[in-house]
Amino acid sequence: MTGPDPTSTLPPGFVVVLDEKTRVVDNGRALLGGAPTTHLLRLTPRARALFSGRTLRVRDAASAKLADRLLDLAIAHPLVGELPAHPDARCTYVIPVHDRPGPLDRLLASIGPSHQVIVVDDASTDRAGIAAVAARHGARLLALPDNLGPAGARNAGLREVRTPFVAFVDSDIVLAADTVPTLLRHFTDPRTAVAVPRITGLHTASSQTWIGRFENARGSLDLGARPASVRPGSYVSWASTACSVARVAAIGDGFDESMRVAEDVDFGWRAVAAGWRVRFEPSVAAAHEHRAAFGDWFVRKLQYGTGAHPLALRHPQSVAPAIVAPWSAALTVALLAQRRWSLPVAAAICGVTAVRIARKLDVEGSAGIAARLTAGGAVGTLLQTGALVTRHWWPVTVAGCLVSRRVRRAAAVAAVADVVLEYANNHTIELDPPRYWLAHRLDDVAYGAGVWLSALRGRSVAALLPQLRRSGTSRKPVASRRNNASSSALRSAVSSSSHSS
Template identity: 35%
Template sequence: MKLRFDPGTKTSGQALVGGVPLRVMRLSAAGAELVGKWRAGAEVVSGRKLAARLVAAGMVHPEYAEARSAPRDVTAVIPVRDHAEQLRGLLPRLGELAEVLVIDDGSVVPVAGAAYRSRLARGPAAARETGWRAAKTELVAFLDADTRPEPGWLDALLPHFEDPGVVAVAPRVRSEPGTSVLARYERARSSLDLGDTPAQVRPGARVSYLPTAALVVRTSALHEVGGFDEGLRFGEDVDLVWSLVARGGSARYEPRSEVLHAPRPTWRSWLRQRFDYGTSAAPLARRHGRKALAPLRVSGWTALAWLAAAAGKPAGGAAIALGTAALLPRKLEPLGVPARDSLAIALRGHLGAWRYFADALTRTWGPVAIPLLAATRRGRPILALALARHLTEWARVKPGVGPARWLLARTADDLSYGAGVWRGCLAQATIGPLVPDLSNWPGRKTGT
């Protein structure tokens, strides 16, 4: 096994700084020597406990030479309802698998060749439940009917299961290329596309969930958590992954494997999808705690600094930020972090938090916050700055969509999701997904 260091993992004095949430891990002289060798490409021969801690923290990502498992050890489970023609592009790509189980979830016209058929539509969670419980292999691959796995897509996923603690691994799910504005937007900003950087998956991390549009899971782990919650119409995949992680399992995201997914055909269906995703936040918060769905995660001091600036007291906000930054070196000095690096960490944290505030303002809080900000003289510049990040993103990703259309689509994306969150909160009588998590930062973590 070799280790890929996460782009956000930095060496600072006698410590490693990285992971999400950010943590500091002090290294002994022997540990620092091992880290240096691993950065240079050496295999992990000794120091396996340290390597495991770095992987669990999301500071590094494992690379395995080969896997004992092969595609013939995997069963595919594919739920489908009414759109059987989508299977024609998928099934020929799965010939090497042990078995392919198509689950007909109440189609008006029965799906030819389906392994199981329900007379009534019970939802994707129930269809996947039927499929994985019938599988005879230890690994099951959930795939949507409109996905198109790239050749060799399992080659990068199966090696992760060499670690007995790994219970789920997902590829990168990218929207199929298209010529329409919606297709081009989805290619650059699909809600299923979790980016090009590998990740350890957990609530609150950079990659916090894995979609069952394409997901490989151990059936033994599914038995331990009881499988999918059929009562969830949306967010059942998030619930499953978080349940697996809560029981001590490791879930990983591996973007070297790619699966294509068909985008929504119309703007109306696309907006409905985003709204539906948002409605899952409240029931998920009830199951896994409100912090898992918090729209904003920053320290209380950072929040106070930015609130002071937003209230027209930028000098006061700067004083709070600088004062708390000056205290961090005292906290991190015992961990071997030089004072200069500690100050840089603190200031980057304060300045970078603006993006998290902007996301919360225009997404989860957007249905209420945007009208309120737009209605006041002081609020309009704040709203303009929050929306300006979409144009910065447009310049970075070069999506093939004009800046005005991109801004409109990004705003509609955020607002439809946020409306779903508020609708779900009303239905569940909870404000959990609307409440920020103002925890201390960074957490104190000792090392080896």
């Protein structure tokens, strides 16, 4: 992928709003937030005057420069409801399909008429059924002689696109009328290459199994309700291309056809590495028909995990299952030791960390802010450790439980705590706690097994090893098919910068 034009700027009328986690500190003289590293952005009086509450509208070169900086640091996001329409929003839908005429018919009906649609038949056995559905909806059919997989099928369709934008939509998706039009508004930012909606569960008769209800509450593709700049290590570190809109001029040849899984993660990370922005816009959604039969579901989760090693080969700095700062590593070791001195030492580590952050912040109320950041980092460290114990490293955990009482205690806490927290914070769960817990643990087992399988095949443990990084680093990888809350473990690493306007 080639990078964006370095001279391009945000157009007049472009609006950004501060992220919900961004704090206005020091009596309005600074902003504290961002991802994957937390930044302290100091504002000049002229820059402060550009804001209206928590929003900023581009009116001139100065406001465009500040808005661009806020987007770069993920301190703010585009306010999509107030973005101007793109002057040329022509878009072609590319739909890869393999032997699913029923879901394809449902998807094409949700897209509706008057759209350019290319259905790519990836060597289906029921070619006639796929062709009949495409013809009934007026879609162009591109039949492949050999099965190329999702990446190859999308690329085949991409080569036929003649519009500025392309919407990649899997056949098991159902689109709302406003999903793609809303995503297209993001491209008024000339540096946006890809925009994706929230992927929610499609409620059908078959989705009412206990696995289906778990997946509707905690689907691997559902990245949450918080807008994000998708980038390695952020709270949204990857985005699915089950439904995505892309700028054709930005994505080059598209997907890596040698990858049958995790090609969407690689696609987004390459765009970010080239200097483009990838936006996650949860105000609109695409409903996905999750696998609801246990066998299909378990195998799919395992397949997700097998993408870890291929990603490690292509993005070695972005696939570690955990990134730890020295202080959070020391905190983890102290707590896992489960000695009498563990809690006092952990408290001392947090205290020293809070003092160091307060000194670095140097703003009014820095002590309280530093305490909150440290507490958040400590909670994130515990969540990250629990995820390693139950997900990525579960084979090691099982072995350790056979010989160590301390490992058994740590595993028991980790195996219960995350489900308790999710049940407390997610009121949409339609599954009783015992079956939700079981499905959660089976999800972890399947994904972790896939990671280990890919590591064995590749003869490399790169995708299993955590990385130790000092405060202030710009990226914190999260290599999981879940929106990993543990990425907050390092957010007390504050980078200070200033803005002159």
